[in-house]
Amino acid sequence: MSIRLGDIAPDFTQQSTAGEIKFHEWLGDSWGVLFSHPKDFTPVCTTELGATAKLAEEFKKRNVKAIAVSVDPLESHNGWVGDINETQNTKVNFPILADPDKKVANLYDMIHPNANDTLTVRSLFVIDPKKKVRLTITYPASTGRNFDEVLRVIDSLQLTDKHSVATPANWKQGDDVIIVPSLQDPELIKQKFPKGFKAVKPYLRITPQPDK
Structure with missing residues (x-):
């Protein structure tokens, strides 16, 4: 299967x-x-x-x-x-x-x-x-296999499970992340991302990696 x-x-x-x-x-x-x-x-x-x-x-x-x-x-x-x-x-x-x-x-x-x-x-x-x-x-x-990549993906999965973010190409622990497009409520965004974000495009909002 x-x-x-x-x-x-x-x-x-x-x-x-x-x-x-x-x-x-x-x-x-x-x-x-x-x-x-x-x-x-x-x-x-x-x-x-x-x-x-x-x-x-x-x-x-x-x-x-x-x-x-x-x-x-x-x-x-x-x-x-x-x-x-x-x-x-x-x-x-x-x-x-x-x-x-x-x-x-x-x-x-x-x-x-x-x-x-x-x-x-x-x-x-x-x-x-x-x-x-x-x-x-x-x-x-x-x-x-590249086990560094396996750890990188696990880091990404665990981070994105906890926060409303996705990780960009070549991301590694500590790098900036992306706010998921489905999150649109300004007050909720402010609450979840107190470090702020940069809107490169309406769908591409970059923010520092949230604290664990």
């Missing part, structure tokens, strides 16, 4: 390097990053899981839980973790789902037959505390 923005992330129960995972229960009231890799003991995947482990504190600050998945069995994951820790100078601190029956891969449409009919592509899903899918990104097997 195809997963679209706003869909409820499919729930599942599956074994992992951290024991049995009941996905929705495991997420609780946290945000989640669920990402697939094609195969254990491969070079790009090793760097990606190492990079994710090194971002543990950044994820924690944002109330985000990370979880990886591939169609390899649990024994393979357990053996590979040692290689990741050794070569990436880190310690894997998040679960890796074992999916040899391809249950999770099929639920999240992670196998793209025209790329590879047996292995998962590099799919990534950001899921909010209401279990809604808020971001999907898919990379080819040869290209490692």
